[in-house]
Amino acid sequence: MEQVQNMEQARFNMIEQQIRPWNVLDQDVLDLLSEVKREDFVPAAYQALAFADLEIPLGEGAAMLAPKMEARLLQELAVQPKEKVLEIGTGSGYMAALLAAKAEQVTSVEISPALAQQAKANLAKSGASNVSVEVGDGARGWAAAAPYDVIVVSASLPAVPDELLQQLKVGGRLAAIVGEAPVMEAQIITRTGETTFAPLNLFETVVAPLQNAPAKERFRF
Secondary structure, eight states: OHHHHHHHHHHHHIIIIIIGGGTOOOHHHHHHHHHSOGGGGSOGGGGGGTTSSSOEEEETTEEEOOHHHHHHHHHHHTOOTTOEEEEEOOTTSHHHHHHHHHSSEEEEEESOHHHHHHHHHHHHHHTOTTEEEEESOOTTOOGGGOOEEEEEEEEEESSOOHHHHTTEEEEEEEEEEEEETTEEEEEEEEEOSSSOEEEEEEEEEOOOBOTTOOOOOOOOO
């Protein structure tokens, strides 16, 4: 019983001390962070760090983003109940579970078969039945289920490939961490028309790059 109380206290502290101060004030998002049990998606070796303000290694070169980052992206995307979401980089399945609680359907693509298998188990345990985990390389999107209302890249990209933007519906939003160390920017890019996109910079950060992310195209003079 004491362990459960400690866990709930740690979750409360995470929300109040890390997430709220990061301008995450949407009550629906804050409630979701209480409901979707982050500790169920953290590898056993890192259970003690489930609510810490840091990335958690998952192996295979992947990591869970810090909780405040996931929460902020979720708030800014404002996913609606009828929307179709693509996540690139399933990892442990935690972000997919958060997205699934708000969306109609989530397709999450993971390049590592081992991580995909673990994420499927985590998602099944959490009761997220509207997520389909696909094994494959999502660096240029996942055309099979396109177009999407929302695309989330759970890792960094040197630049957002055009193929990815083309898989957004008009009015759709894409969240990605764009750039190369030491300067990366978390962005929400909204498709405002057939050929127009509006980027919004949220915050600076540095996170591990997406495996096989297309290189930034260099301008030739």
